[in-house]
Amino acid sequence: DTAVSQTPKYLVTQMGNDKSIKCEQNLGHDTMYWYKQDSKKFLKIMFSYNNKELIINETVPNRFSPKSPDKAHLNLHINSLELGDSAVYFCASSPSRDRGAGELFFGEGSRLTVL
């Protein structure tokens, strides 16, 4: 079983469109994240959710909105897509807020290409 799964793996779309990426984790973790990896491989955190509560929002444009129907799912919705949104988006999860809970478990990524 895949621990952190995200769909779709590839997404090609036109500027101005709205798209969503879905993520599910079966690890029982309390915290889930979205990371953006640009063409230079730099990993930047976008959001994290702990027990359905947003606890980080790293100044991403408000065109990006995370949606968490339950603690096993964290979806990413993007409105009015721009060329600069082209990147690989990774979903990740981590154990609860206990000491030493620093390991992230990543999905395989969703490559978004905006034309």
Add this chain to the structure above:
Amino acid sequence: QQQVKQSPQSLIVQKGGISIINCAYENTAFDYFPWYQQFPGKGPALLIAIRPDVSEKKEGRFTISFNKSAKQFSLHIMDSQPGDSATYFCAASPEYSGGGADGLTFGKGTHLIIQP
């Protein structure tokens, strides 16, 4: 912005050689230092991690060396193999970040190629 500076950006090592990747940090509150390994088309995965109560941690061919006074840590891959070719990220966070991995700051990555 808290930073973790990683070098080199890319590295080519011959099979059987030692690969060394270095990282430096600024925030003295950091006390958890993981390394992540990422293969093409895959997500990063935790490789090895260290806390500052020890100066070295070894797992198989992978070793982290930690210098608290210099605020530097490095990854050493002994007997490097072509299968080790990947992108490696160092990271750092405070132990009590209030959210587990919320405070994890990544370096910019090192693209490692092991030549047969």
